[in-house]
Amino acid sequence: MSPTVLLADDEPLVRTGLRALLEQQGIPVVGEAADGAEVLPAVRRTRPDVVLMDVRMPGTDGIEATRRLLGSLDDPPKVLVVTTFDNDDYVHEALLAGASGFLLKRARKEEIAHAVRTVAAGESLLFPEAIRRLVTARPPGGRYARAAKALTRREAEVLRLVARGLSNQDIATELVISLETVKTHVGNVFGKLGAANRSHAVVIAYESGVVRPGHLAGQ
Structure with missing residues (x-):
């Protein structure tokens, strides 16, 4: 059974693109959030296995949204943060907040699908060199x-x-x-x-x- 995903990104075009990409790979998208403050209510409604979380959002960013998820729910979804830069300070703080890994927005669709399935299975998406940087x-x-x-x-x-x-x-x-x-x-x-x-x-x-x-x- 494929894991389900909630998309959290303030850009509608990005959410549309990710939805199409994931659904092409057989991974259903069960909800969307345009701001970090919307993530926890959306997760409670839709109960996804994984949240694809943009770290840079106006209002409540992905770091705080990750903290709220992991601190408020007994069985929270896994969080994959999505970023443009692999040396982003936001990514560093998101990993410290408990995100299971991160993805670059330029990643290929197969890589994104693999990442979602990996963290949904309870494994961390660990890139030693990227974390070192x-x-x-x-x-x-x-x-x-x-x-x-x-x-x-x-x-x-x-x-x-x-x-x-x-x-x-x-x-x-x-x-x-x-x-x-x-x-x-x-x-x-x-x-x-x-x-x-x-x-x-x-x-x-x-x-x-x-x-x-x-x-x-x-x-």
Whole structure:
């Protein structure tokens, strides 16, 4: 069964284009919002699996709309932020707010459909290089340093592998441990960092200094 989508963008032509593109790929669009303030009521009405969220909207932007969604609903939809620039500060803040990933507006229709299906299945849309570019201008430490210090050596090691884009199964193979053990470590990492998903955890990893640009294991 295909996931359902709600489109949040202040430009009607963009919404029309995305609707046509997704429906061509067999993904139904169940609602639209022209402003971030409209997103939560629209989600409550239509119960989509995924929200394609423009981060730059007048009034309430996509970052605040993402926070409201994840903070107000017991079972919120996944959020994919849509942007023009892959080094957008808005994207960085949206990932910290709990978005599962981001897409460029110039992405091909197949890429957009794949992204929607990926996050709807409960996986994060993780682009390690893109996330690295988002955070390289920010000095490590700051608001997440204390939380990162609570990680055990093994949990920090697992987080670095997540930052390389490895799946749980890949991490299990790399560390020669069971998949269930990896899942336990990942869950502990999320809990200690307050991370909503893998993308969120990776941004925190860079911001806290657990992962440093250019010094990931295996690179």
